[in-house]
Amino acid sequence: MKEKNLVCPGFAAAAAAAGIKKANTLDMGIIVAQKPVPVAGVFTRNKVKAAPVLVDQARVAKGFCRAVVANAGCANCCTGKQGMDDAIKTAAIAARALGADEQSILVASTGAIGSYLPMNKIEAALPGLCSRTKPDGFADFARCIMTTDRQPKISVQTIKHEGKSAMIMGIAKGAGMIRPDMATMLCFIVTDIVASPDEIGSALSSSVEKTFNRISVDGDTSTNDTALIMASGESRLNLSACRGDFQKALDAVCLDLAKMMVADGEGATVLFTVNVVGAKDDAQAFAVADAVGHSPLVKTAVFGKDANWGRILAAAGRSGAEVDPEKISVSFDSVQVVKNGMGLGKDAEKKASQVMKNPQFALEIDLGLGKGSSFIITCDLTYDYVKINADYRT
Amino acid sequence: MKEKNLVCPGFAAAAAAAGIKKANTLDMGIIVAQKPVPVAGVFTRNKVKAAPVLVDQARVAKGFCRAVVANAGCANCCTGKQGMDDAIKTAAIAARALGADEQSILVASTGAIGSYLPMNKIEAALPGLCSRTKPDGFADFARCIMTTDRQPKISVQTIKHEGKSAMIMGIAKGAGMIRPDMATMLCFIVTDIVASPDEIGSALSSSVEKTFNRISVDGDTSTNDTALIMASGESRLNLSACRGDFQKALDAVCLDLAKMMVADGEGATVLFTVNVVGAKDDAQAFAVADAVGHSPLVKTAVFGKDANWGRILAAAGRSGAEVDPEKISVSFDSVQVVKNGMGLGKDAEKKASQVMKNPQFALEIDLGLGKGSSFIITCDLTYDYVKINADYRT
Numbered sequence: 001m002k003e004k005n006l007v008c009p010g011f012a013a014a015a016a017a018a019g020i021k022k023a024n025t026l027d028m029g030i031i032v033a034q035k036p037v038p039v040a041g042v043f044t045r046n047k048v049k050a051a052p053v054l055v056d057q058a059r060v061a062k063g064f065c066r067a068v069v070a071n072a073g074c075a076n077c078c079t080g081k082q083g084m085d086d087a088i089k090t091a092a093i094a095a096r097a098l099g100a101d102e103q104s105i106l107v108a109s110t111g112a113i114g115s116y117l118p119m120n121k122i123e124a125a126l127p128g129l130c131s132r133t134k135p136d137g138f139a140d141f142a143r144c145i146m147t148t149d150r151q152p153k154i155s156v157q158t159i160k161h162e163g164k165s166a167m168i169m170g171i172a173k174g175a176g177m178i179r180p181d182m183a184t185m186l187c188f189i190v191t192d193i194v195a196s197p198d199e200i201g202s203a204l205s206s207s208v209e210k211t212f213n214r215i216s217v218d219g220d221t222s223t224n225d226t227a228l229i230m231a232s233g234e235s236r237l238n239l240s241a242c243r244g245d246f247q248k249a250l251d252a253v254c255l256d257l258a259k260m261m262v263a264d265g266e267g268a269t270v271l272f273t274v275n276v277v278g279a280k281d282d283a284q285a286f287a288v289a290d291a292v293g294h295s296p297l298v299k300t301a302v303f304g305k306d307a308n309w310g311r312i313l314a315a316a317g318r319s320g321a322e323v324d325p326e327k328i329s330v331s332f333d334s335v336q337v338v339k340n341g342m343g344l345g346k347d348a349e350k351k352a353s354q355v356m357k358n359p360q361f362a363l364e365i366d367l368g369l370g371k372g373s374s375f376i377i378t379c380d381l382t383y384d385y386v387k388i389n390a391d392y393r394t
Numbered sequence: 395m396k397e398k399n400l401v402c403p404g405f406a407a408a409a410a411a412a413g414i415k416k417a418n419t420l421d422m423g424i425i426v427a428q429k430p431v432p433v434a435g436v437f438t439r440n441k442v443k444a445a446p447v448l449v450d451q452a453r454v455a456k457g458f459c460r461a462v463v464a465n466a467g468c469a470n471c472c473t474g475k476q477g478m479d480d481a482i483k484t485a486a487i488a489a490r491a492l493g494a495d496e497q498s499i500l501v502a503s504t505g506a507i508g509s510y511l512p513m514n515k516i517e518a519a520l521p522g523l524c525s526r527t528k529p530d531g532f533a534d535f536a537r538c539i540m541t542t543d544r545q546p547k548i549s550v551q552t553i554k555h556e557g558k559s560a561m562i563m564g565i566a567k568g569a570g571m572i573r574p575d576m577a578t579m580l581c582f583i584v585t586d587i588v589a590s591p592d593e594i595g596s597a598l599s600s601s602v603e604k605t606f607n608r609i610s611v612d613g614d615t616s617t618n619d620t621a622l623i624m625a626s627g628e629s630r631l632n633l634s635a636c637r638g639d640f641q642k643a644l645d646a647v648c649l650d651l652a653k654m655m656v657a658d659g660e661g662a663t664v665l666f667t668v669n670v671v672g673a674k675d676d677a678q679a680f681a682v683a684d685a686v687g688h689s690p691l692v693k694t695a696v697f698g699k700d701a702n703w704g705r706i707l708a709a710a711g712r713s714g715a716e717v718d719p720e721k722i723s724v725s726f727d728s729v730q731v732v733k734n735g736m737g738l739g740k741d742a743e744k745k746a747s748q749v750m751k752n753p754q755f756a757l758e759i760d761l762g763l764g765k766g767s768s769f770i771i772t773c774d775l776t777y778d779y780v781k782i783n784a785d786y787r788t
Contacts, residue, residue, distance in 0.1 A: 113704025310507025317442030
């Protein structure tokens with residue numbers, strides 16, 4: 001995608017090297033709406049929440065916002081009252097520079113837990129940042145929120161309806177539930193659709209459930225997870241006129257970003273989807289997908305290109321879901337290795353090993369019990385995962 | 395402990411190289427009681443259960459057994475009707491050789507899932523094995539059940555009461571919930587105490603809850619987990635006369651074996667106990683210990699000797715337990731790094747790093763909310779864990 005296409009009517013963005021990370025690296029950014037616009041958000045369910053999450057939860061509830069300030073290099077989490085004061089002050093600085101209501105400014109942070117925001121650096125850089133926003137500033141913004149991400153993550157979709165056209169642009173950072181140090185997934189979505197806060201909020205919740213809530217790198221969940229959506233209305237196309245199309249486009253943006261996160265997962269070499277069908281119900285299907293997709297033994301076997309289906313059945317068996325070992329079938333893409341609980345032999349496993357050499361594949365599990373289905377998108381567990389996380393702070 | 399001490403009145407044991415694993419390696423063994431003795435067992439809660447587990451569950455329910463035949467090199471799991479037939483046939487061969495009731499013979503298997511027992515090899519070796527049992531055969535038995543265990547695992551305790559003396563000897567294999575390929579923990583306990591099946595059963599359940607159910611290497615659970623206890627009564631000391639002392643001794647044997655398993659965990663370099671206090675109740679304390687003890691980010695940080703307490707708080711926060719971040723305190727042994735949710739600085743973290751260089755340490759978490767407490771014993775997540783499990787079958 002060409003970067004000049006990365007504009008969304010009604011919004012502007014910018015990024016700066018504020019010195020929060022190492023020198024000369026983009027580490028702070030802002031997305032600004034021309035006027036207060038409807039906003040909605042989904043936040044981490046971790047009971048240990050970073051200060052910016054607490055600030056945003058209160059402000060998003062009001063339904064409108066003007067801008068969001070984000071930084072990498074510091075999660076501003078486990079920072080007590082000072083952390084809250086710093087988050088509120090950051091918003092106040094931006095409000096002053098933009099001539100906006102303080103309560104209409106959101107904040108988001110990502111980085112290591114337990115250190116304070118360097119407020120002197122933020123005070124020095126933020127007013128200038130606010131003055132330099134431009135419609136095509138999103139590519140820079142996507143870079144400024146990266147921590148150990150190898151790639152910036154941007155996804156765009158267009159909705160066309162009765163001669164009108166709207167767009168959705170999503171920008172994210174993180175790699176699964178955890179990108180290092182629990183200070184992980186941030187997602188900022190802008191759209192020029194006309195919508196109320198409730199409309200974009202329920203669309204976002206629905207998309208998140210099918211996308212960001214279905215990815216995992218290591219099963220840990222963040223203190224800072226934040227997904228925000230803002231709608232400028234500049235397209236003059238009403239969400240209510242194209243609800244299905246809008247949801248589909250938003251789902252596509254979120255799924256795209258979710259997959260980028262897993263593919264960029266710490267140390268990951270393979271992205272695989274665990275598709276479970278034939279469960280008693282969808283919740284039980286998810287329990288199986290979740291257990292298999294998080295099993296260190298399955299994930300290391302995938303790294304080793306070993307179609308070790310015994311580990312898959314064993315993970316399914318401990319998932320809590322109803323499972324009859326004699327009814328389970330397992331395939332890697334179209335290569336079946338288990339039928340009714342019994343292995344189909346070494347040749348099938350060899351073919352499956354070939355499938356596992358692809359950068360992406362699907363692990364298909366049929367429990368043979370009912371109509372419930374679900375999935376999870378995950379990655380392998382590798383030496384580099386251990387290396388990245390053993391060495392992160394040293 | 396000297397191997398000549400490894401006798402338990404009323405029992406004999408032997409091991410053989412049956413060729414199930416590679417040639418000339420002990421891979422099958424038997425423990426025989428002089429007569430049918432009270433027996434009790436605890437088995438995997440995985441819904442995918444190996445054939446020997448299904449056979450034993452039915453037979454242990456009768457309360458008495460004469461012998462248990464164990465093998466390494468094949469889990470006899472996901473092997474359908476043939477697997478059940480093979481398990482039953484193995485017991486029948488031993489019954490014939492011992493002149494015992496077929497229903498009084500138990501079986502246990504450990505190894506890779508999805509392959510069949512080599513019955514020709516078992517038929518060739520098992521009768522001779524039955525004829526060679528001897529009182530001091532337990533050291534060999536402990537070796538024959540090893541898979542990738544680096545050490546045999548044996549623990550002995552003595553109970554003295556009013557001039558009488560009884561003993562408990564436990565033998566185990568495995569390294570946490572998983573020793574490779576889900577075909578993991580086996581534990582055989584013999585004692586010469588006088589007891590009913592119910593008495594040893596409830597003592598075993600109580601011990602297992604405090605020991606084997608509190609260890610984890612990677613959070614996966616096995617299809618083959620089996621813990622059996624058999625009581626010969628030869629000591630003439632009644633369990634009912636020394637219930638507290640017997641429980642304490644059995645707890646000590648199981649805890650000793652449990653710690654040996656974690657210390658021998660796949661790739662493990664450090665054993666650490668996660669002690670949680672100050673929870674609303676014991677169940678919530680366990681939820682926190684479980685989340686922290688299974689967090690890949692905590693476990694890799696321990697490997698890296700990084701007192702990265704943010705990861706600990708974040709894992710506690712996602713555990714489902716009630717948690718107030720501003721009341722949590724964290725110490726590594728006696729070195730406190732977090733007080734009321736706030737870090738105590740780099741010096742404290744440096745001291746904690748030193749603690750983490752010990753082969754064992756305790757991670758103490760005080761939630762500051764109530765009187766609930768619990769713990770889990772676990773190990774670090776290392777390159778070698780990935781290597782062992784990525785390469786296991788190749």
